[in-house]
Amino acid sequence: MLLLESDFSTMSSSRLSESSAALNTEEQPRYAVELKGLDKTYAASGRSTPKHALKSVDLQIPRGSLFGLLGPNGAGKSTMINILAGLVNKSAGDAKIWGYDVGKHPRAAARSIGVVPQELNVDAFFTPEEMLDVQAGLYGVPADKRRTQELLEIVGLSDKAQAYARALSGGMKRRLMVAKAMVHNPPVLVLDEPTAGVDVELRQQLWQQVKKLNDQGTTVLLTTHYLEEAEELCDEIAIINHGRVIARDQTANLMQRLDQKELHLTLSGPLSTLPAPLKAFGFRIMPGQEDLGHDTKLGLQFRRGQIDIAQAIAAVQKEGLQILDLSTIEPDLEDIFLALTQADNHETASENQSAA
Numbered sequence: 001m002l003l004l005e006s007d008f009s010t011m012s013s014s015r016l017s018e019s020s021a022a023l024n025t026e027e028q029p030r031y032a033v034e035l036k037g038l039d040k041t042y043a044a045s046g047r048s049t050p051k052h053a054l055k056s057v058d059l060q061i062p063r064g065s066l067f068g069l070l071g072p073n074g075a076g077k078s079t080m081i082n083i084l085a086g087l088v089n090k091s092a093g094d095a096k097i098w099g100y101d102v103g104k105h106p107r108a109a110a111r112s113i114g115v116v117p118q119e120l121n122v123d124a125f126f127t128p129e130e131m132l133d134v135q136a137g138l139y140g141v142p143a144d145k146r147r148t149q150e151l152l153e154i155v156g157l158s159d160k161a162q163a164y165a166r167a168l169s170g171g172m173k174r175r176l177m178v179a180k181a182m183v184h185n186p187p188v189l190v191l192d193e194p195t196a197g198v199d200v201e202l203r204q205q206l207w208q209q210v211k212k213l214n215d216q217g218t219t220v221l222l223t224t225h226y227l228e229e230a231e232e233l234c235d236e237i238a239i240i241n242h243g244r245v246i247a248r249d250q251t252a253n254l255m256q257r258l259d260q261k262e263l264h265l266t267l268s269g270p271l272s273t274l275p276a277p278l279k280a281f282g283f284r285i286m287p288g289q290e291d292l293g294h295d296t297k298l299g300l301q302f303r304r305g306q307i308d309i310a311q312a313i314a315a316v317q318k319e320g321l322q323i324l325d326l327s328t329i330e331p332d333l334e335d336i337f338l339a340l341t342q343a344d345n346h347e348t349a350s351e352n353q354s355a356a
Contacts, residue, residue, distance in 0.1 A: 029099035032188045032219035033061040033084065037093035040079050040243075053079040055243040056093065061221060061236075063187075066214045068234035068251070069223045070337060076243040077223050081190055086110050098187050111139070114181030118193045120173050124166035128157050128176050131165065132183055139184035151179040155209055171202035175209060182213070189213060190221045195229060207233060227334045231255075239337060241344045254336055262329040263300040263309060268322040271296040275319045281312060295324060 040054040054076045061067045071077050082088035083095055086106050095102045098112035123131060132148045152158045155175040160168060168176065174194065181189060191210065195203040203226075210233060214220050224230055230237055231251060238248040247254065264286070274285055278298070286299045300312055309328070316323060 031060045032063045032098060034096040035059040038090060038095055039092040041091045053243050057245055059238060059245055064217060064219055065235045066220045066233055068230035068237040070230055071240035075240045077240060084113060085115050112186055113188045114186040115190045116177050116181045116194055118196055122165040122173050122176060126165055127162050128152060129161040132179055135180050136183040141184055151182055155179045188219045192223050227337055239340055241341045242348050246344045247340050260303055264327045265298045265323055266325040267296045268324050270294050281315050
């Protein structure tokens with residue numbers, strides 16, 4: 001679970017202002033986030049054994065990118081984000097935000113990142129305008145340099161500036177959380193499961209806001225369990241499992257990891273037995289034919305370049321079968337994710353057995 005940005009309130013305003021000045025004068029780094037050999041082991045507590053949450057993670061997130069970090073529960077995503085936010089101490093390795101080492105330059109690093117946690121954290125008796133002003137004050141932003149109205153406009157809450165937070169809808173509160181994370185103008189924004197539990201319409205609205213922020217130059221690190229969300233938004237994606245990065249690539253390249261497609265054909269009339277030539281071609285009668293009435297659905301899995309679809313259709317027609325409909329299905333990010341994590345789970349289990 002991520003802690004809230006207000007936890008940085010103990011930092012002095014003067015130190016934060018100095019960090020802000022340094023951020024504005026320093027040359028922009030090539031990487032917004034850079035991890036080298038990042039390792040974290042939680043010590044044993046009570047009956048629990050030590051937990052090796054991160055295992056020598058190497059990861060570089062380019063400046064200006066919209067980067068997706070995916071992984072199952074307990075994979076190490078939250079630990080990584082909490083280290084970047086300065087809320088958890090690393091055991092070994094290096095972690096830099098906007099060129100600042102989180103261990104050596106914690107204030108400058110904290111100034112460079114905004115975190116939107118999963119949990120809604122709004123004071124019911126504050127207005128959005130008041131909430132952003134307070135948050136900016138906690139970061140030492142002078143009153144004449146605060147972007148309260150600008151941020152409310154960016155997240156579409158200008159007309160709710162004077163409304164009490166308790167009167168806002170769930171979607172509005174989510175957008176307000178994004179604005180809170182941006183009060184100190186950080187170049188890196190982390191969104192931890194920003195659309196968890198929200199409806200489709202709200203999800204689309206939040207996607208638009210995230211894209212707008214990224215278009216304006218903010219580097220966005222997105223963690224999500226909605227894989228279609230990462231596929232839609234992210235330039236690059238890294239998959240973490242058991243504390244290790246098991247894959248990292250451009251989204252388009254990652255989608256090519258499973259070199260497999262499927263052809264579905266709907267035939268006119270029932271077909272109880274598949275002709276031998278079609279069976280040899282690799283066709284199969286698909287299960288769940290009850291909704292097709294008297295029609296039959298065939299499936300064919302193949303790799304790109306392995307089978308000519310025109311030849312497959314010709315083989316069906318040669319058997320005197322009439323094709324009513326056809327479609328092709330390509331693997332999506334969920335298929336890629338499951339294939340990679342399941343393979344890593346098998347490898348980890350084998351390693352554990354060998355060690356035992």
